[in-house]
Amino acid sequence: MLSRTAESLYWMGRYTERAGNLARGMQVALRMAGLGESLGVLEESTGDSADEWTSLLVATGAEPGFRAEHAEVTPEAVITWLAVAPKNPSSIANCLEAARSNGRAVRTALTVDMWEALNDTWREMRLLAPTATDADRLPAFLDWVRARTLLFNGAAADTMLRDDGWRFVHLGVMLERADNTARLLDAKHAALDGPESEGAVAYAQWQALLRSVSALRSYQWVYHTRLQPKLVADLLILRPELPRSLLACHRRVDQVLDRIAESSGGRRGECHRLANDAYVRLRDGRIEDILAGGLHDFLTQMINRNLDLGREIADFYLHT
Amino acid sequence: MHEDGAVRPAYAGIAAWLQAHGLEALAAKRAEAEALFRRVGITFAVYGEGGDPERLIPFDVIPRILARSEWNRLSLGLTQRVKALNMFMADVYGKQEILAAGLVPRALVLQNEAYCPQMQGFRPPGGIYSHISGIDLVRTGADDFYVLEDNCRTPSGVSYMLENREAMLRLFPALCSNHRLAPVSHYPEDLLETLKDAAPPNCQGEPRVAILTPGHFNSAYYEHCFLADEMGVEVVEGADLFVQDDIVFMRTTAGPKRVDVLYRRVDDDYLDPKVFRPDSMLGVPGIFAAYRAGNVTLANAPGAGIADDKAIYPFVPEMIRFYLGETPLLQNVPTFLCEREEDRAYVLANIAELVVKLARGSGGYGMLIGPHSTAEQRAEFTRRILERPADYIAQPTLALSTVPCLAGEEIAPRHVDLRPYVLTGKEVRIVPGGLTRVALREGSLVVNSSQGGGTKDTWVVEDAPRRSQSQSQSQSGGGRQSQSQSQSQNGGQG
Numbered sequence: 001m002l003s004r005t006a007e008s009l010y011w012m013g014r015y016t017e018r019a020g021n022l023a024r025g026m027q028v029a030l031r032m033a034g035l036g037e038s039l040g041v042l043e044e045s046t047g048d049s050a051d052e053w054t055s056l057l058v059a060t061g062a063e064p065g066f067r068a069e070h071a072e073v074t075p076e077a078v079i080t081w082l083a084v085a086p087k088n089p090s091s092i093a094n095c096l097e098a099a100r101s102n103g104r105a106v107r108t109a110l111t112v113d114m115w116e117a118l119n120d121t122w123r124e125m126r127l128l129a130p131t132a133t134d135a136d137r138l139p140a141f142l143d144w145v146r147a148r149t150l151l152f153n154g155a156a157a158d159t160m161l162r163d164d165g166w167r168f169v170h171l172g173v174m175l176e177r178a179d180n181t182a183r184l185l186d187a188k189h190a191a192l193d194g195p196e197s198e199g200a201v202a203y204a205q206w207q208a209l210l211r212s213v214s215a216l217r218s219y220q221w222v223y224h225t226r227l228q229p230k231l232v233a234d235l236l237i238l239r240p241e242l243p244r245s246l247l248a249c250h251r252r253v254d255q256v257l258d259r260i261a262e263s264s265g266g267r268r269g270e271c272h273r274l275a276n277d278a279y280v281r282l283r284d285g286r287i288e289d290i291l292a293g294g295l296h297d298f299l300t301q302m303i304n305r306n307l308d309l310g311r312e313i314a315d316f317y318l319h320t
Numbered sequence: 321m322h323e324d325g326a327v328r329p330a331y332a333g334i335a336a337w338l339q340a341h342g343l344e345a346l347a348a349k350r351a352e353a354e355a356l357f358r359r360v361g362i363t364f365a366v367y368g369e370g371g372d373p374e375r376l377i378p379f380d381v382i383p384r385i386l387a388r389s390e391w392n393r394l395s396l397g398l399t400q401r402v403k404a405l406n407m408f409m410a411d412v413y414g415k416q417e418i419l420a421a422g423l424v425p426r427a428l429v430l431q432n433e434a435y436c437p438q439m440q441g442f443r444p445p446g447g448i449y450s451h452i453s454g455i456d457l458v459r460t461g462a463d464d465f466y467v468l469e470d471n472c473r474t475p476s477g478v479s480y481m482l483e484n485r486e487a488m489l490r491l492f493p494a495l496c497s498n499h500r501l502a503p504v505s506h507y508p509e510d511l512l513e514t515l516k517d518a519a520p521p522n523c524q525g526e527p528r529v530a531i532l533t534p535g536h537f538n539s540a541y542y543e544h545c546f547l548a549d550e551m552g553v554e555v556v557e558g559a560d561l562f563v564q565d566d567i568v569f570m571r572t573t574a575g576p577k578r579v580d581v582l583y584r585r586v587d588d589d590y591l592d593p594k595v596f597r598p599d600s601m602l603g604v605p606g607i608f609a610a611y612r613a614g615n616v617t618l619a620n621a622p623g624a625g626i627a628d629d630k631a632i633y634p635f636v637p638e639m640i641r642f643y644l645g646e647t648p649l650l651q652n653v654p655t656f657l658c659e660r661e662e663d664r665a666y667v668l669a670n671i672a673e674l675v676v677k678l679a680r681g682s683g684g685y686g687m688l689i690g691p692h693s694t695a696e697q698r699a700e701f702t703r704r705i706l707e708r709p710a711d712y713i714a715q716p717t718l719a720l721s722t723v724p725c726l727a728g729e730e731i732a733p734r735h736v737d738l739r740p741y742v743l744t745g746k747e748v749r750i751v752p753g754g755l756t757r758v759a760l761r762e763g764s765l766v767v768n769s770s771q772g773g774g775t776k777d778t779w780v781v782e783d784a785p786r787r788s789q790s791q792s793q794s795q796s797g798g799g800r801q802s803q804s805q806s807q808s809q810n811g812g813q814g
Contacts, residue, residue: 003571004560105536108549116359123358164573264574320571 001109001164007318008106009165012118013156013172015099019092020149021180022060022082023142028212029056030138033075035204053078059187062090076135083133083141092145096125099152109165113155121148164263171256171313178249179306184212185236186299192229193295206232213244233295234287246302247282253309254279260317271312278305330385330781331724337495338731346726349491350381356487377480378774380725383488384736384756388502391752391780394457394465394740397649398750400640402453402742405472405627407643409449412626413439418642424635429626433680436588436623438595442612445518446746449621452511452583453742454478454754457650459721466651466718468737470636472628473620474585477775478741479543481755482507482550484777502752502780507741508550510749514619515581517745521614523580530554530570532561532584534602544585558586563606566613581617582607588622596622630679630713631657658705658712667714668705671698674714675765676705689765691717720765725758725776735759737767738778753778 032052054073057063065088066073066081084093100122103110110118124144132141153173160166190196191205206227210216215235222239223231237246254275261268290298338346357376386394411418412429413436419426429435454475456468485504489496512529519527533544535557548555560570561579569576584591590600592608610616626632634655637648656663656674667674676688688701705712722733740754756778757767767773 001573002554002556002560003573004557005554006573101536107542107545108555119359168573260573264572267575317573320573320575 001168003318003320005106005109006164006168007314008102009109009168010172010313010318012099012102012106013169014176015095015102016118016149016152017173017176017180018090019095019099020146021176022090022092022095023145023149024212024214025056025060025180025184026079026082027139027142027146028208029053030142031211032204032208055187056082059183060090061183062088065089079133079138083138084128093125096121096145096148111155111159113159114152117148117152117155121152164260167256167260167263168317171253171260174249174252174256175306175310175313177244178246178253179303181213181236181244181246181249182299182302182306184209185233186296186303189295189299192233193291197229202229203227209236213242215242215244218242230287230291233291237290238282238285238287240283247279247285250275250279250282257313269312269316271309271316274305274309274312278302278309328385330387333495333499334382334385334724337492343726343729343731346381346731347729350379350726353379353381353487353491356490357483378760379484379487380734380758380760380774380776381488381491382724382726382731383777383779384723384738384758385779385781386753388752388780388782390463391502393463393649395750395752397465398455398740398742399748400644400646400649401455401467401470401636402450402744402748404636404640404643405453405470406447406449406744408639409472409621409624409627410443410447411643413441413449413623414443418639421642423638423642424632428631432626432629432631434623434625434629436626438608439621439623444611444621445520445614445617448518448744449624450627451514451518451619451744453744454739455650455742457738457740458718458736459738460718461721464651466653467636468653469630469633470628471739472624474587475739475741476540476543476585477739477755477757478507479546480775481741481751481753481778482546484755484775488777499779500782502782504751504753507751508547510743510751511547511583512551512553514743514745514749515583518617518619519580520611520617527580528553528578529581529583530556530579532556532558532582532586532604534586534590538585540585547583556582558600558602558604561604561607563604563610566606566610566615568604568607568610568616579616581619583619588625591618591622630655630677631659631710633713653715653718656714658709658714663714664705664709667712668702671702671714673716675717676701676712676714679711679713687766689717692763692765717765723756723758723776725760727760727762732762734762735765735767736776752780 029052053075054063057066057073057078060082062082066078069085069087070077070081081088082091085091086094088094100118103115103118107115128141131137156166156169156173160169185192188205188209191202191209196202206229207216209232210219210227213236219227219232219235222235222241225231235242235245239245240247240251242248257272257275261272354376357379408418416426418424419429450472452475454471454477456471457465458468459465481504515529516527529551530553531544531548533541533555535541538544544555554560554570556570556579562569562571562576564576568579568582570579586602589597590602592603592605593600594605595608596603607616607618608622611618611622634652634657637652640646640648656667657679658664658667667676670690671688672690672693674690676690678686688697690698693701701712720735720737723736724731725734727734736756736758738754738756740750743749756776758774758776759765759767760774
């Protein structure tokens with residue numbers, strides 16, 4: 001496969017996943033902001049609904065760009081920034097645009113179903129009314145973005161030939177997903193292992209976190225008990241059966257890189273070593289040890305390793 | 321359509337469909353077609369135009385129909401013409417016999433911008449320069465087809481030919497099956513075969529073919545991808561290739577892979593910064609040396625533009641006589657070269673009656689259509705011709721025939737041309753028909769998609785379907801309703 005094709009497929013996967021993850025993050029922030037006032041009555045410290053949006057800005061890495069354009073954090077400004085702002089390269093609209101232009105650049109490597117999923121999303125996005133992200137219409141918009149991401153992933157999974165094309169799309173999706181879960185967790189680490197990890201607010205935070213990765217019910221099916229911070233962290237980091245856990249994502253990344261190496265005559269590089277290292281560390285990890293060493297430090301490491309891994313993949317396969 | 325507005329017999333089937341379903345059904349089909357094209361993403365970017373960056377080329381749902389016998393005659397003429405054009409190129413880059421014989425002015429060839437001195441003394445595999453040629457034809461009467469221009473560099477539009485047919489099969493399945501259409505869908509296979517035929521002398525084993533595209537900003541990018549997909553080959557950009565020891569490789573996730581034949585859709589100028597424009601970012605440094613070393617074939621060959629230059633065009637009939645010893649089967653439009661003093665005098669005196677074109681323009685830009693021009697435009701072109709006579713040619717306006725089109729809410733005659741695609745490998749291959757382009761603006765003669773032209777499917781039919789034929793007879797005899805009903809009651813005649 002052409003390196004340029006692999007690169008476009010990989011980024012198409014990443015951008016689509018990123019758009020979906022942003023929508024998930026915003027849905028949770030929206031919900032928390034809605035609960036904010038009632039929670040604020042209970043606990044003085046978190047009465048401000050803008051806190052949720054700040055935390056999402058930080059989690060998605062969009063904060064520096066936002067601050068450069070805005071003097072203060074208001075829900076409306078953050079929503080616009082994350083959803084549609086042309087100046088934010090990682091806004092949902094720009095992610096969908098980037099996914100589609102990557103797909104367009106390698107149109108022949110996509111199936112018709114994938115292309116239609118991408119192209120229809122982009123077309124509908126362009127026809128979107130400016131009021132689509134207004135408060136009362138935002139939930140519908142975010143649902144739409146999630147649905148489009150699911151459709152794209154489904155089209156890829158159901159129609160793509162299982163060759164390197166599929167593997168690079170999948171690699172992009174999984175790496176992005178791993179990164180997203182790590183960042184979401186990190187944004188809420190204080191509610192999981194810090195001094196704030198008790199009470200109604202923390203409880204709502206755990207719920208929100210689980211919701212954002214569609215795992216609230218999964219938690220119950222796995223643990224059959226009330227939400228506990230340690231178990232929430234365990235589920236999102238170490239459980240192989242949760243498709244968005246760090247372990248599940250990194251296991252896929254490791255496997256996919258392995259298959260790509262096999263299909264290209266066994267060539268391997270630093271990216272394979274890093275991917276395997278991350279996977280093994282998670283597979284053999286224990287939540288007690290992770291919490292003892294500090295959740296924030298662990299997650300920061302994971303996020304930095306993802307960056308390194310992305311760079312090594314690019315060096316080895318995409319910019320040959 | 322005939323001059324009296326009557327429809328050629330070949331269209332009887334269409335007329336019958338319309339009679340049965342009505343104009344509204346046809347308009348609905350048009351809307352359906354547009355949705356279809358939009359969905360598949362067949363778009364065409366027009367340079368320098370605001371608005372939708374990915375607009376659709378208008379598609380007219382009424383097919384243009386040619387009888388098999390008409391097509392067979394055309395096909396012979398096309399084969400003859402393209403053979404002569406390839407022999408002309410082999411000659412002007414080789415022994416230059418036609419120049420020595422004084423049949424084509426030496427300066428017109430050797431000082432032509434389209435002449436590529438770097439190709440001198442090099443003979444590409446099989447002596448073929450234009451593997452893919454698009455010959456633009458217009459019809460002026462029942463049996464009169466004129467060649468408007470030859471395209472020997474990188475003729476585009478073949479994807480529309482293929483997609484238009486797919487759309488028609490989907491929109492009008494019964495009508496299509498009623499017509500015994502000559503198929504066109506094997507074009508990509510023919511193309512791949514033609515490209516493999518062109519494998520360079522040093523190719524080992526099965527030739528690896530790829531399409532070289534300028535990238536997704538190019539207006540024909542969709543077509544590059546479409547053809548690559550249909551042929552199952554990679555579509556590469558300049559940056560995907562590199563040359564080592566005069567061998568061309570593409571960069572892949574499994575390491576470098578050798579490329580043998582490149583169907584290049586990048587213009588000569590941008591092909592190799594070491595040989596042509598040094599500032600080109602689209603090309604591949606060293607690829608021309610690899611070509612001359614016999615390690616890769618470029619299709620079409622650099623310098624193929626000399627054969628389709630508008631100033632060379634008037635000499636094509638002469639080439640056919642010179643190289644093949646045959647009488648030209650397709651007619652040339654009489655052409656005045658403004659460079660020649662007597663031609664220029666005639667052009668300036670008769671500018672209101674003539675079509676004036678840039679000798680090296682394309683896409684319908686920089687053109688004056690005398691009968692439709694204003695005094696101001698004519699004055700402007702007179703000035704330009706006097707300033708740079710060698711840049712202009714002129715031709716009489718032809719009484720172009722028209723075909724029925726769905727224009728707005730009604731069916732109206734519109735001017736069309738036809739571009740068949742001629743593939744030259746070890747043999748000449750032409751899929752029946754080609755791309756019909758239509759000037760959708762009323763009275764307009766310009767069919768270029770960049771100038772508001774559209775396309776329609778081109779049907780080569782074995783002969784008119786029997787049922788429709790008898791219907792058209794009944795039409796001329798009056799009382800059509802009852803007769804066609806009684807026919808369907810008799811049954812089995814269709």
